[in-house]
Amino acid sequence: MKEYANPQKGAKLILDFESKEVFLVMRSKNTPAIVKVYLDDKLQDLKALKDKAKDELVSLKPFKILSELEYHNFSLKYGEVFEAGTGAEILRQLFQIVDLKKEIKKIKAGLEEVSPLARRKLLARLKFFQSMESAGVRPEWMFLTMLPVLPPDLRPMVQIDGGRYASSDLNDLYRRVINRNNRLKYLLEIAAPDVIVRNEKRMLQEAVDALIDNKMRKGTMTQATTGGKRLLKSLTDMLEGKQGRFRQNLLGKRVDYSGRSVIVVGPELKLHQCGIPKKMALELFKPFVIHKILEKELAFNVRGATRLIEEETDEIWATLEEVTKDKLVLLNRAPTLHRLGIQAFQPILIEGEALRIHPFVCRAFNADFDGDQMAVHLPLSEEAQKEAREIILSTNNLLKPATGLPIVSPDKDIVLGCYWMTRMLRGKIGEGMVFGSKSEAMLAHEFGLVDLKVPIQLRINDKFIETSVGRIIFNGTLPENFAFYNEVMGAKNLERLIRGIFEEYSRDIFHETLDKIKALGFEYSTLSGITWGMNDLIVPEEKKAIIEAAEKEIAVTELHYQKGLLSKEEKRDKAIEIWNKVKSDIEKLVPKTLPSEGPVFQIVDSGARGSWNQPVQMAGMKGLVVNPAGETIELPVKHSFKEGFDVLEYFISTHGARKGTADTALRTSTAGYLTRRLVDVAHEVIVSEEDCRDGDGIEIFKKEADDIGQNLIFKILGRTTLDDIKVKTDKGNTKTILKSGEIINWKVAETIVTGRLPGSDWQCTPYWRRGWWW
Structure with a gap:
């Protein structure tokens, strides 16, 4: 209520705002003269007051947010007209009156009339309301009226x-x-x-x-x-988080009968073996050792057997050997990013305190020997041991799930040893000698008549081929009836060889061959005496002239820019083009400068470690670098690492190192989070049969592989055909190269992609397409 009075007459005029309107007389346009006389000159003030009050009251709508000052003023003026509140109570009252069905209908009606940005918000709101309605949840349930207490x-x-x-x-x-x-x-x-x-x-x-x-x-x-x-x-x-209840205690738990230690290489191990320190094994197999002690009557109760174990007598170690003979243990290296991160091995008791693993399983575990640690777990029951032997054993996990190719293959020292022994060098003792058999050549080498790497003539299948004693020794590790492999055994050739043996021979022969190649590679990499020193890196003599010529070109470009013939962007692009050409020229010079018998050349050329990009930066020049924004810096790093950088070159080259470190950390966390989410959504998937016999497949096109820069072989390798793969011969006949339901191996994949089967007179188009099962 508001009251206005005329001080001369003492009369009062009451303005009633309860209905958001004013007394009827005040709304009349043709106000009687008596009212004007009676109110004197206050009429205009009253009209202004009416308009202001009306605007204020009309502006008060549901869900309007008021400041503290506005609320105070409105409550004094119109306390009986409106209701406002603060805190969770008033919000709960507002949420109680929300009708979800009406809101959903209202949002659907307004979707077509709004902008794309507002539409996205409305869709999110619609999805939220629909989810609440389908779940039978009321909005006011978000407010706690009672608080549960944890036990x-x-x-x-x-x-x-x-x-x-x-x-x-x-x-x-x-x-x-x-x-x-x-x-x-x-x-x-x-x-x-x-x-x-x-x-x-x-x-x-x-x-x-x-x-x-x-x-x-x-x-x-x-x-x-x-x-x-x-x-x-x-x-x-x-x-929440890694230490939270879910991830720490529910999704994964600490288990008994497990251990952890640093890993070292075990070159003497076979593919299915791992080395376990004796003390660790004694603790892991303690219950089995106690059982065996009681069985042998070396002690008469558990306490006596435990005392014997603590004394570590000779009988205990013999018993431990006996217990571990037919058991398997699981090795795991974190992070376990794919199923090959956990594999089963037969434990071999060793001295020391470090675990030993076969060098060929390092790739599956992504392990190296710079301080990595691995956990070892003991499957206790017979069922668990059987499962480990049939499914998780390392010799049963030879293929990479992502590609279907063998994941066990020689690398590092083994590749270097095989490469060194199978290279041919002229000018040594015994060059050009002719031998009728492999044993003759080997005997001549043992007597010092023929060098390991000189070319010799060897008779094989009534034909003479040029080879070397090193290649004969290497072929001695391959399975019987395998064709003589007369090539330099670098990383790529070794990988191709391993793949061929895997597809053609049994698993036992494959494991045996791998272990033979491993032993041979380690032996000859040691005999080669290859090492690495700063003096082995040679800076090309032509580098200085190339740099000077480039600097002259840059000076000409700068002059053109000063004269206004080039824009700033054109000058920058020209400079980048000049320095990229310089880097390219020096890249070609570095391999030619390094001696082919030198350690740097052999390590890189064999594929044992690194690529030519690294010696180029070490002995040639680092070249252009990028800033943190990813833009190429116009100023190049002209020196190599061997020559040393000047101050400016050093600081501009730190951008990449810093960005690389940050990106690696970010990518690691992002990949880990993605993996966890994938595992969460895949929990409900149950594979109950190997073949679902689905009649639908996916079509694979060569163009799709080309668009993403992938070889079609890797896109079809390991998949199962939905229909027979048939091709036409030159004579017009059809030939089936793979039946429906069979897995495409490397040989068939190569046939499909290259369009020719070796030794046949037919072709198939590389644009061939077919449905597949996943």
Whole structure:
């Protein structure tokens, strides 16, 4: 209500705003003269007041947010007309009146009339409302009217020395909620002022927020009263992250009969073996050792057997050997990014404290020997041991799941040894000698008549071929009836050879061949004496002239820019083009400068380690680098690492190193999170049969592989055909090269892609397409 009075007459005019309207007389355009006379000159003020009050009242709509000052003014003026509130209570009342069906209908009606950005927001809102309706959830259920309390076992309190108590942080957080709730209850009972009650409600809300998630409010996080003012661990902190309840205790648990140690290489091991330190094995196999001791009557109870184990007598080690003979253990290296991160091995007892693994399984584990650690687990039951032997054993996991190609293949020292022994060098003793058999050539080499690497003539299948004693020795490791492999055995040739043996021979022969190649590679890489020193890196003599010529070109480009013949962008592009050509020229010079018998050339050329890009930077020039934004810096690094950088070159080259380190860390966390999400969504997938006999497949085109820069072989390798693969011969007949339901191996994949089967008179188109099963 508002009252206005004429001080001369003492009369009052009452303005009633309850219906958002004013008294009828005041709305009349043709106001009687008597009213004008009676009100004197206040009529215009009253009209202005009416208009202002009307605008204010009309602006008060549901869900409008008012500031503290606006609320205070409105409550004084129109306290009986509107209702407003603050805190969770008023929000709960508003949520109670929400009709989900009406809201969904309203959003659907307005989707066509809004901009794309607003449409995206509306769609998110629609999805949220539809999900709530289908789940039978009401919006007001988001507000807590009662707070559940965690059982005492999950928030323990224990007494420590001195009569004090060590308590879970949750107890402190619950105590704050209880104290503030009781205080609010008392304030409401004594009808305390609204300001005090509102402040107490705010404090209660903060206490509940801190209990649920203490990191929710950045400015008001609850700290412990003792222990260096640390943040208290809330319910959310107990659940989330790597140390949370789900990932720490539910998805994975600590297990008994497991150990952990640093790994070292075990070149003497076979593919299915691993070396376990004796002391670790004794602890892992303790129950089995005790059982065997009691069985042999070396002791008469468990306590006596345990005492014998602690004394580590000779009988104990003999018993341990006996127990471990037919057992398998699981080795795991974190992070386990694919199924080959866990494999089963037969334990071999060794001295020392480090685990030993076969060098060929390093690629599957992504392991190296610079301090990596691995965990070892013992499957206890007969069923678990059987599963480990039939499924998880390393010799049963030879293919990479991603590509279908063998993941066990020689690398590093083994490749270098095989490469060194199979290279042919002229000018040594015995060059050009002719031998009728491999044994003759080997005998001549043993007597010192023929060098390991000189070309000789050898008779094979009534034909003479040029080969060397080194190649004869290498072929001695290959299976019987395997064709004589007369090539330099670098990394690529070894990989091709391993793939061929895998497809043509049994698993036992394949494992045996791998171990023979491993032993031979290690032996001859040692005999080669290849090592690496700074003096082995030779800077090309032509480099200086190439750099000087480029600098002259840059000077000409700068002159053209100063004269206005080139824009700034054109000058920059020209400079980058010049220096890229310089880098390309030096890249060609470095391999020619290095001696072919030198260690750098042999290590890179064999594929044992690195690529030509690294010697080019070490002995040639580093070249152009990029800034943190990914743009190429116009100024090149002209020196090589051997020559040393100047100050400017050093600092501009640090951008890439810093960015690389940051990107690696970011990619690692992103990949880990993606893997976890993939595992979560795949939990409900159950594979109950090997062949679902589905009649549908996917079509694979050569163009699709070309578009992503992938060889078609890798796109079809390992897949299963939906139909027979038939091709036409030159005579017009059809020939089936693979039947329906068969897996495409490397040979068939090569046939499809190259369009020719070796030794046949037919062709197939490389654009061939067919459906496949996954």
